[in-house]
Amino acid sequence: MRLDELDRQILNIVQYSFPVAAEPYKALAEQVGSTEEEIMSRLKKLKEDGAIRRIGGIFDSRKLGYKSSLCAMKVPVEKLQEAEEIINAYPGVTHNYLREHEYNMWFTLISPSEEAMEATLEEMREKSGCEIRNLPAVRFFKIKVDFKLTDNK
């Protein structure tokens, strides 16, 4: 996807300092020396083109009382599609990636409680017939998804 300088400038701002204001797009326009209409039409385009997934709040699951974990699953190649369908159907599964390893499916699971998480994992194991390792964090060092967009990206 092609981003021009103004697109990059807008995206770099709205990732981390989206103006929490009554007229946020107008405030953004003032920051980058553009117009509210231009900002709104660019954001709509970036959303249509798939660069923007969503504009909204990104919450800290732990602070809201939820439990989160990274799960490693060992799926035989012939069962990959079936496993993907089973795992992705759970709303608490927010990310799921195939990776180059014997444990080839890695997903994150967010649940309202420890008990709910264990119950979900047990259900996933039964439905898929696959081994799933639950790896909840024991120490947190960093969570910061900041994709600085520069010229060559």
Place this chain on the structure above:
Amino acid sequence: MIMITELDKKLIRFLQDDLPITSRPFTAIAQELDITEEEVLARIEKYLEEGSMRRFGVALRHREVGFTANGMGCWDVPEERAEEVGKIMATFPDVSHCYQRPRFEGWPYSHFTMLHGQTREDCEAVAKRISEATGITNYRLLFSTAELKKTSMRYFMEEK
């Protein structure tokens, strides 16, 4: 522990949706909740301050904007160095997430660093620098071969 009222839960349900791209995007939420626009904005500021909201803004599809390589760095860090090494790893700007997780049989790795780059080589170069900075030499990078799901969590839906 943060106090979350019924009103907060309702507001959070709206804020985890997609904010409309209109001149006054918060007015509809305020009307739905029967509070003022200022109250909505004040509560967002409060969530950001207390950290229950990590940020308000745009969630990017990083693959679409050029960060196509995603390597999960897995590191075998001796327990007595867990804290110190984790802190060093977190200082690298290319590391977006850094956690310590339990080891299991056949899996000696305790520390996980999520690395994003334009190419695999970018990620490998960062991992090498992390290895040099920490002295941890037993590590591997698990590259993603497919993104099967990426969404935002929807909280407090089960109580609706």
